[in-house]
Amino acid sequence: MFRYLEHTADVLYEVEASSLEELFADAGKALSNTMIELDSVKKTGEYEIKLENESIEGLLHDFLDNELILIQTDLVAFNDFKVSILEKNKKFFLQAKCFGEKIDKAKHEIKTDIKAVTWEYFKAWKEKNKWKCKVLLDV
């Protein structure tokens, strides 16, 4: 579940999820939804992101960076993600399937462009049984 928070100039959001995989998927949805309304997108295509990082926070930042790059270079809109994360030798390995379709102005509800996933307020943490993160997008 993602929720947009107040920020004067840009887009700040937080995610609460019951698993790490869900945290990544929902953080991905929130990013996508900032650019194009999720409900207006159909899952006709599938794209893949593979990453590794030494920290969960670094992995999440890289994942969102890569999602943004995919959207902007392949001109695709996403509305769902299937994420798997493995930990091996103190490293985290991510494999994500990103579902969506090519951006079509006639079909999609276009919102605003994103310049970058910033490090301001950026945080991913576990609280009790929940995974949480906070992300600020420069728009």
Place this chain on the structure above:
Amino acid sequence: MIRDKFKLIKPGVYEMPKEAGMLVPARIYASETLLNAVEQDAIQQLINTAYLPGIQKYAIALADMHSGYGFPIGGVAAMDVNEGVVSPGGVGYDINCGVRLVKTNLTEAEIRPKLRELINLLFQEIPAGVGETGKLRLTNDELDELLVGGAEWAVKQGYGLKEDLEGIEEYGRMPEANPGKVSDIAKKRGRPQTGTLGSGNHFLEIQKITEVFDESIAEKFGLKKGQITVMIHCGSRGLGHQVASDYINVMLKAMGKYNIKVPDRQLNCAPINSPEGQDYLHAMNAAVNYAFANRQMILHWTRGVFEKVFGRSAEDLGMHLLYDVCHNIAKFEEHDIDGIMKKVLVHRKGATRAFPAGRPELSEKFRKIGQPAIIPGSMGTASYVMIGTQECLTETFGSVNHGAGRVMSRHGALRQKKGSDVLRELEAKGEVVKSTSLAGLAEEMPEAYKDIEEVVEALEISNVGKRITKHVPLGVMKG
């Protein structure tokens, strides 16, 4: 409250003395009302920038300051070239986001009946909004040439006139640009977006000059009451955004190596003379050139649209470029530091260079007058052409604010009004507005910004800037 640490030291200038790890005091150039409206986060960001190694005189925020990333938006910080650092956050993600102002010899009576046709045609000719690609299909070599040549490259390709370069900071080309330091991903993001306006707060506006504050300077700039002007606001698109993201990751890793400790990781940086610092500066300059070329192409297509609608040449319509300013950039400049002229790296994050008369960087046209500093307001409100004072040079490293500055969150704006209502209200005021996104229109509604009148007045109170002309929008194309 952190704001209370700032005391009025002279009209329009608030200062907080050094404390804890701050290397210099922090200063805010604003009115009391504006200062009181600033978020505590933004003030903390300003204080944090005073920790950056090599910072000179004071960490500065201008009247439009608001919360950014690491640096506040509306921030200026000058670094010693030997001891200091370069921080990508002090430039921002949209490298060389900037504004250019184009003159015409048209009047409101001539343009009013053609406004809708102009805005519709501008939309056809200039791609804007999410997922929109440009008309150019550049090869790798061509993109590299653009990154080296900037607006000069664009003019050589037939986009605009040689005279345009006289009216652009650095003549439209930063010399120390190295496309080899720009990642393949940055190029992949930037290539299809070459010659596009973008979205968010980027716009193209047809305006009318409603007030002239200094007849003599306005005349020298070729501006007069009733005249129609065109303002273009955009930056380096995905290419610049990715250069910033790439080098922020590089700097995050480099800080440990150089033993740099800053209070916020978004303030990541590296010594100017380090390989990381130099690589960033060379990549940043390439992105600066991309943005110069982008605005140059958009100017060319704008001229084409006016030529088509009026059936007259751009020359005949008096469509000369007045000036092009960068408001997200780091530049090597000489400034007076405690009575000695010293080379520093000036970071301007949401701040506009406003050099007064006499600076060698200015083209001959402006060296005796001072450069026009273009301050766009929000959509639907006025914009200003200003000029920096001699005090501006000594106080703020020759910088003024870059706009009105946001005051309301995008979500707050969306909650308050629908895009269709904002459109109706602006159109009721006689403006012709077209946007790629109704939600985007609501997010950029005039009420989401500080009062531009108060912001420019604050500049005059603190004696760093002087109003020359006021421009109100008649037609708006929003990405």
